[in-house]
Amino acid sequence: MATTVTGTKPLTKTGFGGGSKSRGPNGNGSPKRNGHRDAFFDSRSAVNRYRIGMWVAMASILMLFTALSSAYIVRAASANDWQPLRMPRVLLLSTALIIFSSVTLEFARRKLKSGEQSAHKRLLVLTALLGLGFLGSQLFAWRGLARQGIYISSNPHSSFFYLLTATHGMHLLGGLAGLGFLMSRSRLSTDDELAAAKRQAQTDAVSLYWHFMDFLWIYLFLLLFLWRQQ
Amino acid sequence: MSVETHEAVHRHEPPTSFIRKYIFSLDHKVIGIQYILLALVAVIVGMAMSVLMRMNLSWPGTNWPILATLFPGGAPGGVINPEFYLSLVTMHGTIMVFFVLTTAPQGGFGNYFLPIQIGAEDMAFPVLNMLSFWVTLVGFIVILSAIFFSGSASTIGPIGGWTGYAPLSALGQIAGPGQGMGMNLWIISIAIFCVGSLLGALNFITTLLNMRTRGMSLMRMPLTCWAWFTTAVLALLSFPVLLGGGILLLLDRLAGTSFFIPGGLYVSGILSGTNPSFPVHTGGSPILWQHLFWFFGHPEVYIAILPGMGATSHILSTFARKPVFGYRAMVFAIFAIGLLGFFVWGHHMFISGMSPYSAMTFSILTLSIGVPSAVKTFNWLGTLWGARIRFTTPMLFAIGFVSLFVAGGITGLVLGQTSLDLPMHDTYFVLAHFHLVMGVASIFGMFAATYFWFPKMFGRMMSESLGKIHFWITFVGVYCIFVPMHVMGLVGMPRRYAQFTEYTFLTRLHPLVVFVSVVAIITVLTQFLFYFNLIWSIFKGKKAGANPWDATTLEWTTASPPPHDNFAGVLPVVYRGPYEFAVPGAPNDFVMQTEPETETERVGGNGHNGHRH
Ligand code: HEM
Ligand SMILES: [Cu+2]
Numbered sequence: 001m002a003t004t005v006t007g008t009k010p011l012t013k014t015g016f017g018g019g020s021k022s023r024g025p026n027g028n029g030s031p032k033r034n035g036h037r038d039a040f041f042d043s044r045s046a047v048n049r050y051r052i053g054m055w056v057a058m059a060s061i062l063m064l065f066t067a068l069s070s071a072y073i074v075r076a077a078s079a080n081d082w083q084p085l086r087m088p089r090v091l092l093l094s095t096a097l098i099i100f101s102s103v104t105l106e107f108a109r110r111k112l113k114s115g116e117q118s119a120h121k122r123l124l125v126l127t128a129l130l131g132l133g134f135l136g137s138q139l140f141a142w143r144g145l146a147r148q149g150i151y152i153s154s155n156p157h158s159s160f161f162y163l164l165t166a167t168h169g170m171h172l173l174g175g176l177a178g179l180g181f182l183m184s185r186s187r188l189s190t191d192d193e194l195a196a197a198k199r200q201a202q203t204d205a206v207s208l209y210w211h212f213m214d215f216l217w218i219y220l221f222l223l224l225f226l227w228r229q230q
Numbered sequence: 231m232s233v234e235t236h237e238a239v240h241r242h243e244p245p246t247s248f249i250r251k252y253i254f255s256l257d258h259k260v261i262g263i264q265y266i267l268l269a270l271v272a273v274i275v276g277m278a279m280s281v282l283m284r285m286n287l288s289w290p291g292t293n294w295p296i297l298a299t300l301f302p303g304g305a306p307g308g309v310i311n312p313e314f315y316l317s318l319v320t321m322h323g324t325i326m327v328f329f330v331l332t333t334a335p336q337g338g339f340g341n342y343f344l345p346i347q348i349g350a351e352d353m354a355f356p357v358l359n360m361l362s363f364w365v366t367l368v369g370f371i372v373i374l375s376a377i378f379f380s381g382s383a384s385t386i387g388p389i390g391g392w393t394g395y396a397p398l399s400a401l402g403q404i405a406g407p408g409q410g411m412g413m414n415l416w417i418i419s420i421a422i423f424c425v426g427s428l429l430g431a432l433n434f435i436t437t438l439l440n441m442r443t444r445g446m447s448l449m450r451m452p453l454t455c456w457a458w459f460t461t462a463v464l465a466l467l468s469f470p471v472l473l474g475g476g477i478l479l480l481l482d483r484l485a486g487t488s489f490f491i492p493g494g495l496y497v498s499g500i501l502s503g504t505n506p507s508f509p510v511h512t513g514g515s516p517i518l519w520q521h522l523f524w525f526f527g528h529p530e531v532y533i534a535i536l537p538g539m540g541a542t543s544h545i546l547s548t549f550a551r552k553p554v555f556g557y558r559a560m561v562f563a564i565f566a567i568g569l570l571g572f573f574v575w576g577h578h579m580f581i582s583g584m585s586p587y588s589a590m591t592f593s594i595l596t597l598s599i600g601v602p603s604a605v606k607t608f609n610w611l612g613t614l615w616g617a618r619i620r621f622t623t624p625m626l627f628a629i630g631f632v633s634l635f636v637a638g639g640i641t642g643l644v645l646g647q648t649s650l651d652l653p654m655h656d657t658y659f660v661l662a663h664f665h666l667v668m669g670v671a672s673i674f675g676m677f678a679a680t681y682f683w684f685p686k687m688f689g690r691m692m693s694e695s696l697g698k699i700h701f702w703i704t705f706v707g708v709y710c711i712f713v714p715m716h717v718m719g720l721v722g723m724p725r726r727y728a729q730f731t732e733y734t735f736l737t738r739l740h741p742l743v744v745f746v747s748v749v750a751i752i753t754v755l756t757q758f759l760f761y762f763n764l765i766w767s768i769f770k771g772k773k774a775g776a777n778p779w780d781a782t783t784l785e786w787t788t789a790s791p792p793p794h795d796n797f798a799g800v801l802p803v804v805y806r807g808p809y810e811f812a813v814p815g816a817p818n819d820f821v822m823q824t825e826p827e828t829e830t831e832r833v834g835g836n837g838h839n840g841h842r843h
Contacts, residue, residue, distance in 0.1 A: 067522060
């Protein structure tokens with residue numbers, strides 16, 4: 001019995017990071033590096049939190065849109081008052097703009113990696129402008145619908161259209177704030193190794209988010225205009 | 231690598247201004263205490279409401295002059311009217327579930343101790359951490375203000391229960407008392423709360439993944455950390471769903487949409503669409519709200535209880551002076567409970583008219599949660615088995631937690647079966663079940679945590695004798711309150727009714743109803759002993775050293791209270807698991823996690839290696 005109640009780790013293991021043999025990701029660098037004393041406080045490990053945090057945040061945003069999508073699907077199937085909207089043409093422009101903005105941001109990220117500061121900054125500004133263009137184009141779509149007398153309460157499809165575009169737009173505003181943050185950082189010098197790694201991690205995190213918004217919009221676009229168009 | 235020294239020995243000095251230090255603090259310890267204070271205030275409000283409800287049930291017509299001034303609409307002449315009773319039910323449930331059970335265990339103790347127990351200086355994102363508290367506080371202020379609104383000149387507050395079922399909650403003013411502004415504020419408060427919790431969850435998960443100190447592998451974490459982590463994952467994935475549902479509900483109320491409102495409703499004598507006060511609605515699905523709500527709601531009960539489970543495991547092991555029985559099984563059980571918790575929401579909807587096949591699926595999944603729950607229970611008993619227990623106050627409350635969890639869990643197995651739930655749904659039986667297993671058990675977990683960690687947080691011990699009186703009255707009290715409620719439920723007493731005087735088949739129960747109320751009042755009053763003990767001990771308690779309980783985890787390696795950066799600039803290094811009590815061959819009966827291996831251990835001379843690999 002004595003051994004069964006002693007549910008702790010054996011005392012005989014040596015070295016740091018005993019515990020489980022197959023080690024989970026603990027963010028302190030790659031599994032290979034983890035547990036080796038000298039590499040432990042590698043600067044990349046501490047800044048990894050921005051990337052991890054962004055993945056976690058995206059999981060939760062994904063749940064929000066999953067909930068709204070399931071409401072959409074249930075609502076579309078549960079009654080016969082569904083009147084599909086004609087797709088506002090300007091949404092094609094929105095889609096093009098946001099895809100393009102993802103591309104420019106990806107370039108911006110690479111430029112930072114290769115140390116081309118001013119190109120990096122210019123691409124950030126371009127991305128933000130494209131993002132603003134996307135939002136403008138979404139508002140234009142709203143105005144078009146409102147001109148035809150289609151408001152949020154007009155019918156279930158319009159309710160979801162306004163709701164989903166607004167929710168996505170609000171999240172995109174968060175992305176713009178992120179870009180603004182990166183721009184405010186781009187004046188800082190990057191001599192310090194840790195500061196440089198941190199900035200790279202923050203840039204990675206913001207671009208992760210931005211691409212996520214891009215993907216999310218394409219998904220919503222398909223859901224809104226392909227899912228149920230009798 | 232130049233960074234290493236930079237990070238490891240740099241001391242972070244605390245901010246000096248009062249505001250940055252105690253109000254808008256970025257220090258996870260201060261934020262943790264702020265959360266605990268919030269819960270301590272919220273629970274007084276919740277308890278006061280429960281007393282009002284109990285007195286209304288057992289002594290209808292009780293006159294409260296103060297209510298007459300505060301709520302002229304809800305308690306005209308000081309006597310609670312039925313609508314106000316329902317609003318009290320709603321407020322009590324909402325405040326208890328959200329602002330007590332979701333704040334203190336996770337935001338409070340989790341915030342304070344998770345970083346210290348994994349050997350970190352702070353949370354990963356201190357600013358987000360601060361925001362999460364302040365957002366939650368705003369949510370609390372909004373919910374408190376909700377009870378002073380109704381819309382139609384009288385102060386009643388929201389009526390809808392903590393579940394806010396549609397279509398009642400979706401219709402607005404037309405649906406009668408309690409459906410006006412108060413209901414809007416209720417929804418808004420919950421939405422705000424969701425945002426605050428999400429910020430917190432994000433922080434917990436990132437901190438745990440990214441900031442564990444050297445040697446702190448996942449399987450060397452205290453079970454408390456596992457519990458907080460799982461809770462954060464549950465919150466991260468379930469609160470967005472409630473938030474989504476809340477947005478839809480608010481749109482139905484304010485923007486005239488029909489997500490949850492079906493067509494052809496006839497409310498307060500008006501058919502939908504025939505009067506400007508009741509615009510036309512078609513095709514919405516009230517059941518959709520139930521799905522969204524309970525997809526969040528069931529994980530929520532685990533959000534409330536898991537931190538208590540973690541604290542209980544931790545405390546049982548410490549005072550049994552034995553390692554937790556089956557550490558690994560405990561970790562998997564926590565995860566299994568969390569995971570299964572996402573697939574059982576339908577057990578709250580057996581009477582919603584769902585297909586018997588889905589009901590059966592939900593029923594089987596629900597009963598299967600019994601397996602990891604039983605694993606936990608038996609491992610707790612295994613930890614206690616044959617131990618020379620130190621019966622301190624935290625230990626008593628931890629044992630009380632196990633007792634309540636079992637007592638409430640057993641009726642869960644009853645309610646999880648469709649055929650039994652159909653007649654018992656919405657009776658006092660359900661009320662008794664969830665109060666024991668979720669409400670009071672979690673509260674006991676928090677009491678245990680408070681008595682246990684108080685010396686670390688304030689550098690002084692709480693009074694043991696007051697603590698023991700507090701424990702025994704509360705322990706006996708809650709059983710005397712909630713066990714009779716099972717009987718009432720079996721007789722058929724419905725939940726959320728303001729009075730039972732008109733129901734002849736319930737008059738026989740009246741003595742029991744009065745008994746419960748009397749005990750409830752005594753139990754509530756006893757809680758002031760706890761408050762007194764808290765405040766008194768902060769100033770006058772016996773001085774505590776760094777490790778008053780002879781415990782092993784990292785928080786006991788630093789000063790009480792810990793310095794601003796937790797470990798005074800030198801991060802601890804971890805060499806072993808969290809519960810090394812009664813280690814054969816060790817000089818003390820406990821070995822701290824920071825204790826390096828001895829030579830004997832390294833060569834395996836302690837007599838129990840070999841067969842462990
Ligand atoms: C002193 C201890 C407590 C007493 C005497 C008490 C009493 C009550 C009473 C009388 C009701 C209303 C029953 C009805 O008319 O349907 C109620 C409902 C409720 N209570 Fe408590 N309560 C206590 C503690 C708690 C705690 C700690 C929680 C935390 C989870 C809690 C959560 C709830 C919930 C969720 C409801 C249901 C509200 C609803 O129907 O929407 N209670 N309680
Ligand atoms: Cu449930």
